[in-house]
Amino acid sequence: xxxxxxxxxxxxxxxxxxxxxxxxxxxxxxxxxxxxxxxxxxxxxxxxxxxxxxxxxxxxxxxxxxxxxxxxxxxxxxxxxxxxxxxxxxxxxxxxxxxxxxxxxxxxxxxxxxxxxxxxxxxxxxxxxxxxxxxxxxxxxxxxxxxxxxxxxxxxxxxxxxxxxxxxxxxxxxxxxxxxxxxxxxxxxxxxxxxxxxxxxxxxxxxxxxxxxxxxxxxxxxxxxxxxxxxxxxxxxxxxxxxxxxxxxxxxxxxxxxxxxxxxxxxxxxxxxxxxxxxxxxxxxxxxxxxxxxxxxxxxxxxxxxxxxxxxxxxxxxxxxxxxxxxxxxxxxxxxxxxxxxxxxxxxxxxxxxxxxxxxxxxxxxxxxxxxxxxxxxxxxxxxxxxxxxxxxxxxxxxxxxxxxxxxxxxxx
Numbered sequence: 246x247x248x249x250x251x252x253x254x255x256x257x258x259x260x261x262x263x264x265x266x267x268x269x270x271x272x273x274x275x276x277x278x279x280x281x282x283x284x285x286x287x288x289x290x291x292x293x294x295x296x297x298x299x300x301x302x303x304x305x306x307x308x309x310x311x312x313x314x315x316x317x318x319x320x321x322x323x324x325x326x327x328x329x330x331x332x333x334x335x336x337x338x339x340x341x342x343x344x345x346x347x348x349x350x351x352x353x354x355x356x357x358x359x360x361x362x363x364x365x366x367x368x369x370x371x372x373x374x375x376x377x378x379x380x381x382x383x384x385x386x387x388x389x390x391x392x393x394x395x396x397x398x399x400x401x402x403x404x405x406x407x408x409x410x411x412x413x414x415x416x417x418x419x420x421x422x423x424x425x426x427x428x429x430x431x432x433x434x435x436x437x438x439x440x441x442x443x444x445x446x447x448x449x450x451x452x453x454x455x456x457x458x459x460x461x462x463x464x465x466x467x468x469x470x471x472x473x474x475x476x477x478x479x480x481x482x483x484x485x486x487x488x489x490x491x492x493x494x495x496x497x498x499x500x501x502x503x504x505x506x507x508x509x510x511x512x513x514x515x516x517x518x519x520x521x522x523x524x525x526x527x528x529x530x531x532x533x534x535x536x537x538x539x540x541x542x543x544x545x546x547x548x549x550x551x552x553x554x555x556x557x558x559x560x561x562x563x564x565x566x567x568x569x570x571x572x573x574x575x576x577x578x579x580x581x582x583x584x585x586x587x588x589x590x591x592x593x594x595x596x597x598x599x600x601x602x603x604x605x606x607x608x609x610x611x612x613x614x615x616x617x618x619x620x621x622x623x624x625x626x627x628x629x630x631x632x633x634x635x636x637x638x639x640x641x642x643x644x645x646x647x648x649x650x651x652x653x654x655x656x657x658x
Contacts, residue, residue, distance in 0.1 A: 247342045248632035252353035255632075256291040258360055260442035263291035270295040271642060274467045276452055276483065277475030278303050279314040280429075280623050281616055281630065283436040285473055288631040289638070290443040297467055298440070301451040304433035309550075313477060315433055316587035318496060318540060319624045320369060320512050320530045321348055321425035323390045327516040327528055328494065328543040328589070328621040335651045336595035340622065343598075343629025345393055350628040351425040352396070363431030367531065368397075369424035369512035370404050373519050374415045383519055387420055396423035409507060409572045424512060427624055428533040452476070455485045456613050457603050464612070471612040471641050473634055477590035480617040484601075488593035492620055493547035494540065495586040496528075497563055498579040501537035506572035509537055515569070517543060526562075527569050536579055539566050543621070545591070552586050559584065592618030596626065598633045600640065600647035612641045 250256065257263050271294055275286045278300030286296045304312050320327075324340040355364040377384050377400070391398045404419035441447070448467075452459065456474055463472060474483050481489040501508055515527035528540035542558050552559055567573045578584075596618045601611035614637045616630050640647070 248346070248629070248636050250288065250346050250350060250628055250632040252350050256288055256350075258354065258357060258439065260439070262293065262443050264293035266293050266295060266444075271470045272297070272468055273471050273473060273638060274299060274463060274469040275473045275475060276300070276456075277477060277479070279312050279475065279477060280433065280436070280627050281477070281619065282475035283433070283440055284627040285475055285616060285631040285634050286440045286445050287436070287443065288628070288635050290440060290445060292635055295444070296440070297446040297448055297469065299448045299450055299452065299467075301449070303447070303449075304430075304437060306430055311430070311585070311587075312433070313587045313590065314623060315429045316494070316496070316585045317429055317621065317624060318528060318530055318538060319427035319429045319432070320514070320528075321351060321625045322622070323386065323393060323395070324622065324625075325386075326620070326622050326625065327514050327526055328492070328541065333595040336597075339598070339633075339650065340596060340626055341389065341393070343626040343633065344622075346629035346632055347625055347627050348395065348425065351427070355425060360435065361431070362435045363428035363533070365426050366396075366423050367426045367511055368421055369514065370419055370421045372405060372410075372416045372513070372515050372527070373418040374515075375417050376402070377418045377420070380519070390420070390422060398422040408513070409570050411569065411571050414569050426512060426530060429624075431533070452479070452483060454482065456483045457485070457601060457605065457611060460605060460611060460613055471614065471638050473638065474613060474615045474617060477617055477619075478588060480590070480615065484597075484615055484617065486592070486597070489618065490546055490591050490593070491548050491588035492591040493542070493544040493550075493586065494589055494621065495542055495552050495559060495562070495584065497539040497559070497584060498532065498582055499537045499539055499573070499576040500535060500579060501531060502535050505575040505577055513570070525565060527566055529566060529570070537576075538585070539563065539573070543589070548588065550586050550588070552584065554578075554584055589621045590617060590623075591620040594618070595620065596622070596630070597650065598630050598637070599650045600637050602647050602649060610641065610644065610646055614638055614641060
C-alpha cells in the first residue's frame with residue numbers, strides 16, 4: 246500500500262514529538278539540511294525516533310548563501326512540474342501519490358493559525374496555447390488533477406480574461422485550483438526551529454564518499470541505527486549515482502505592492518512542455534505579501550551560478566513574461582535581492598526514494614535509505630517522500646531485504 250500521512254494523527258506542529266520516544270529510541274542520521282532533510286526529520290521525530298541532521302550548511306539569508314530549497318519557486322504542483330524535467334514513468338507514478346500527501350499536509354499547515362510558517366493557500370492558474378483536449382498528455386494530467394482531491398478545480402478557457410494577460414499572446418485554454426505557495430526563507434526557518442524543538446540534533450560537517458563505504462563508520466560515530474540520504478546533488482557521490490545532474494534555474498524578484506502594476510494574488514504558469522517553444526516557461530508566483538517571483542529557466546548540466554541581470558537567458562525570461570503580461574514592464578526589481586539562482590538536484594530517472602540495494606561488505610543489507618533526485622519538486626513532494634522513507638526505515642531496521650522502486654510500485658498497485 247502507498248504510505249499514509251495525516252496531519253494531527255501522524256505528525257503535528259507542537260514543539261514536542263507527537264509520539265513519545267521509548268526509553269532506548271532508535272536513532273536515525275539524516276544527511277542534508279534542505280526541505281527534504283527537515284521534513285523527513287520531522288516525520289521521523291513524530292514517529293518516536295531520535296534524529297540527528299548532518300549538513301554542510303543550514304538555511305540562511307546571507308548574500309549568495311541560500312540553500313537550493315530557499316531559491317526554489319515553491320509552488321505546489323501536481324506532477325510533472327512546470328520545469329518539465331520529469332520523464333521516468335515509475336518515478337512519476339510514485340510522485341502523484343507523494344504530491345497529494347504533501348498537498349494535504351501543507352494545506353493543513355497553511356490553515357493552522359499562529360504558525361508563521363510562510364505557507365499560504367492561493368489559486369494557481371495554468372494556461373495553454375491550444376485546447377487541452379488536443380494534447381493527450383496534458384489532458385490526462387488535467388483529469389488527474391481534477392480527480393486528485395485538490396480544492397476548487399475549474400477548467401475554463403476564459404480564466405485569462407479577468408487578468409492583465411495580453412489577448413494576442415495566444416492563450417486558448419486554462420484550468421485553476423487552490424494550490425500551496427511557500428515563502429521559502431520563512432518556511433525553512435520555521436521548519437528548522439520546529440525540528441529542533443521536537444528534539445533533533447544538528448551536526449555541521451561534509452560527507453564526501455559513497456555512503457555504502459562509510460555506513461558502518463557513520464553509524465558508529467553517531468550511534469545511529471540507520472541513515473537517510475537527503476543530500477540532493479551530493480548523491481552523485483554519496484549514492485554513487487552518476488545519473489544525478491544539476492538543472493540550473495533562476496527567478497527574478499519583483500516588487501508586488503500594487504503601485505507599478507495591479508497586484509498579483511495568484512500563481513500563473515505555462516509549463517515547458519506546453520509552451521510550444523524551447524524552454525518557454527511562464528512562472529509568476531507571489532512569494533509573500535510584497536514580492537512576486539518571475540521565471541523560469543531549466544538549464545541541464547549548467548553547474549555555475551554565474552547568471553546576472555544582463556545574462557541573455559535572464560533577459561529573455563523577463564521579456565517572455567512581459568509579453569505574456571505587459572503590465573510587468575512597469576515592475577521594479579527587489580533592490581535587496583533581485584535575482585535568485587540555484588541548481589535543481591535532478592536525476593536521469595527522476596526521484597529515488599529507495600533503500601540502498603547494494604549489500605554491505607559483510608553481506609548484510611544496508612541500512613541506508615535514499616531520498617533524492619527531486620529536481621524542481623522538492624517542496625511539492627516533501628511529505629509524501631518522507632512518509633515513504635519512514636516505511637523504508639522500518640523495513641531496514643527489521644532486516645527485511647531491500648526491493649527496487651519499480652518492484653515496490655507493482656506490489657503497491
